[in-house]
Amino acid sequence: MTQEKNNFQGLSVHNLTCERGYRELFTDLSFTLAPGEILHIKGENGAGKTSLLRILAGLALPVSGDVFFDGHNCRNYRSEYNEEIAFMGHKLGIKLELTPVENINSYCQLGSPCTEQQIMNALEQVGLYGFEDMYCNQLSAGQKRRVALAQTLLSQAKLWILDEPFTSLDVIGVDYFLTVIQEHVCNGGMILLTTHQEVNLNNCTTRYLQLPSGKVTH
Amino acid sequence: MYNAFFSLIKRDLRMAFRHKSEILNPLFFFVIVVTLFPLGISPDKHILAEIGPGIIWVAALLAAMLSLDSLFRSDYEDGTLELMLLSEHPLSVLVLAKIIVHWLVTGFPIIVFSPLLGTVMFLNGEAIETLMITLLLGTPILSLIGAIGMALVVALKRGGMLLSLLVLPLYIPVLIFSSNAVGSSMAGLSISGQLYFLAAFLIFCITLAPIATSAALRVSLE
């Protein structure tokens, strides 16, 4: 995955099948995601949106099918793939006993280490300036979400996988988030997300994947 | 990788010290369980000296097992475990860091307090020394094997009882050799054999348990 940016091939998914219990959620799902694109995954509750994201993040195994990142099968390059993705699930990965700075720092240590200054900048960017030394159990749900956003910002990952990222964020928080998403995509990043909100971003290619049919529309 | 390993140790230690009960509760439990036996059996010096090594070790075993919940439970619930799985560093190394902290926080205090309990159970000086050595070699094994069991049940809502079913049978060799070593040194016999076994078993567990634990975590988080 050390290829030049200009021939970077993005993410491609081949014939993914996923079961829950003995019930099939979706079968033979295939799609691609090129750099600079957003894929918005849509579907009713229970259609398998979260399951799909967890498979794409490598947290769950599909019954069959493969995920390729830049032409490499992710199963065989787990550590390299993990370097390239940032995942934000229902659980944020925020320790309540730690301050936002400590949280972000320990997150960064799992991937690419970052400086104190970078952390402060990221916190400022998500509107948490002044909260950096409070314990996270004193923060509101939306503020914790913003800490998670700051983590994602610092991850240097190409592909962001966001499961319902706007949950419990207020209007300003959503705005922060959208700005950050737009910036990421404009810099050649890729985003996979599920949300019940409409995402309208100018000058970004947004495509929609409908589950369980697997149809992709613009 | 070393960065990730040490920063995880630092983070977990910091959290443990902000939650002091995590350190103190297993220790209290250990002391209380040992106290129950003289009350339940007899305060007789000879009887207690005879059963003391076994009792102290069984109590240490139970304390180690009951404290396993703090190993992965909160990380599972707040999602940091997912982030660990998605780290570019090998999961088994990160898991080992967590196990080390768990041992420092729950196993180490037990070792520090064990001379006190040895004394109230009428063990002689040599036996107390052996007790501390066996605890030093044995409690890390308990944390390592326990981590595998905990990783298997972490996603289950009522995993506590199940955990003991999975883990206690695997603790048996440690119990046998450790309490026997303490008893033997009480009788003035050589204990090198038992200590060699414990040391070998410890090395064996350090090598393999983190791998089994990380495999179990990947299954549990699916």
Added chain:
Amino acid sequence: MNAVTKAKTNPVMKFIYHFASPKHFYRISGKLVPWFGWLAVILLIIGSIDGLFVAPVDYQQGDSYRIIFIHVPAAWMSMFIYMVMAVSGAIGLIWKIKLADVVASSSAPIGAAFTFLALVTGAIWGKPMWGAWWVWDARLTAELILLFLYLGFMALEAAIEDPRAAARACAILAIVGVVNIPIIHYSVEWWNTLHQGATVTKFDKPSIHISMLIPLLIMAVGFKLYYAAVVLVRARNKVLYAEQNNRWVKDLVKSGC
């Protein structure tokens, strides 16, 4: 993971994957079950008659030794089945063969039953030998711990809802167990010699006469075949249940068999 894609291009593994496909397994195992079952019945009858009536009386233990024809094969099976569970669990983990997971989970209750049988017959044998239903003999104790391992396996399987996750978790547990069994055995035996001194354990026969060995081996083979038959029947049921949404199962149900 890589093993799966690699294996599927290898002709030998291709054949194995083909045979291990649920549909083929169901068809072939259906033919095998009666063979295993009837052979087991015949061997168990022959072995019992030979063991109970033909084999000579033991000069020390009298007729009461004859329980070894049940006890020893049952104890062998209890170890053997745990090995089968660990090996098939490992196969399921590495090559993602569903059938291996099914075999592991179908084996567990049978193995537990054999372990229980070995314990009960050991206790019954102990009564005339030692004058007590239970003594902390090394092998009996090790067998008891093995029963705990079986119970843990089944409890874990029952606790995890998703069948695939349950199979994989149990496979890890079985492998950890199998690695630990020799260590547990060794430590229990060491513990036992230490506490029992030089008393010869009744289960430890230095040598066995050929006329006793033959029925013992017949019984052992009979037990193995019985296990093979029962595990296949259980596995067939599990395969049907797991594949309930597939065409071939629906056709099978429609055709009424």
